[in-house]
Amino acid sequence: MAIILFTIIGGLTGLASRLVLPGLRRMGLVSMLLVSIVGGVVGGMFAATFNATGPLFVPRPHNIVASVLGAIIAVGIVYVVERRQTEV
Template structure:
């Protein structure tokens, strides 16, 4: 997969995750991109544990959904860590 496509999918996953999770996330476009890329790795890891799942599947609907789910998980962890450290999200 091309690195450009990977970054675009990561950005889309990050934007969707930020839209789904309630509250205000003070993140710029680069932080959203990083959120989506890390979420893609987490989503690929989650999908690899499912029966018949392959680690980091090629680009398909399941991979995109896994990326979005992974980005949501990463965003929720990020919000929890920021709240615990005393910063407001």
């Protein structure tokens, strides 16, 4: 259940980043959604690894925050790499 939540959070973060970062217009909407979904799932899983008593995919507040941060970091990395490629 939590992996679906992390996927939805990543997708919503990708849509929000599409509105905030104008330089990502060259990247397609589907590509941006995939990058942010992967970032959201990885961020949620990363936070869940610090919870040694429970399963990996648990929708807890710190996992949700880490999912959002993971998606933002993934989109930010793509944004920086894309800007450097256009400058060269």
